[in-house]
Amino acid sequence: MSKESFRDIIKNKAKLYFIDALGAMAFGLFATLLVGTILNTIGKSFNITFLTDVLWPLAQKATGPAIAVAISTSMSAPVLVVYAATVVGIAGNELGGPMGVYIATIFAVEFGKLVSRKTKIDIIVTPAVTVLIGVFIANFVGPYISAFMNFLGAIIINATDKAPFFMGIIVSVIVGIVLTLPISSAALCMMLSLSSLAGGAATIGCCCQMVGFAVISYRDNKMEGLVAQGLGTSMLQMPNIVRKPIIIIPPIISSAILGPISTMVFKLENTPLGSGMGTSGLVGQISTFTAMPNVPFIKLLGIVLLMHIILPAVLTFAIYEIFYRKGLIQDGDMKLYFK
Incomplete structure (x- = not known):
């Protein structure tokens, strides 16, 4: 052989x-x-x-x-x-x-x-x-x-509780990247029993990738791409990431910024099942309510909308615009070809 x-x-x-x-x-x-x-x-x-x-x-x-x-x-x-x-x-x-x-x-x-x-x-x-x-x-x-x-999961959870700033960045960025790679972030989080603040940070990273790519690729993919990535998976962008790796940088920066805000300011939590799902089928959001039953519904709904959807969209798009205006990312770089 x-x-x-x-x-x-x-x-x-x-x-x-x-x-x-x-x-x-x-x-x-x-x-x-x-x-x-x-x-x-x-x-x-x-x-x-x-x-x-x-x-x-x-x-x-x-x-x-x-x-x-x-x-x-x-x-x-x-x-x-x-x-x-x-x-x-x-x-x-x-x-x-x-x-x-x-x-x-x-x-x-x-x-x-x-x-x-x-x-x-x-x-x-x-x-x-x-x-x-x-x-x-x-x-x-x-x-x-x-x-x-x-x-291993307990180490990550305890480390996030003790060092919410740095671990918020690390967990959010890593799990977000895993979600977009052809690996299951949901399976990874389930294996690690990732919950508590770490689970919340993981969800942020996934949301930044899914919502972020849905928004910044709107020029290329319109509404079909917005829904497919925002409620489906940002894994659809993998062929484009292989061709032009820089397109994944805006969602990663958003994850690094919003991760510690989640762990330190809003103290969002999630369950092992929802932590690696992001906005896929809105499972990450539903699981957040399951993980935080003592927070008033309306208050938590506002925080979830802000941290899982609005800020990932706005922040990732703002970073993308800088790249776009400098010519680092161009039209067609994130085009999806639906069958």
């Missing part, structure tokens, strides 16, 4: 594991825990016991299997492997949380693929191997993974 072909294999596997699988993991989270959180919040607000006592616990239990199915599907696993992955998802989530599901499912799928359709009793061998490998990995490394991710 040539060095070039080996390099291609490594590159493809890296994309599969760290981009495709992580992105799919986020979808699994959205379809269960995210929807369940929103409906549970509605249930608590309007005293709908069906949403709080019936649907919410089921959504929580379904999270592991949903993540496993999403990941195995993204890895083009055979159907028997996908179905068997549900067991791996349950084990991974109980023993190691979302990160435990992620790692256990990847191992289970790869081994399941190796034996799939290789025997005459495939219907037994393939799911058996998938379940055995996945549950073994979940049982072996899950508790350590969970402990490490919680430890």
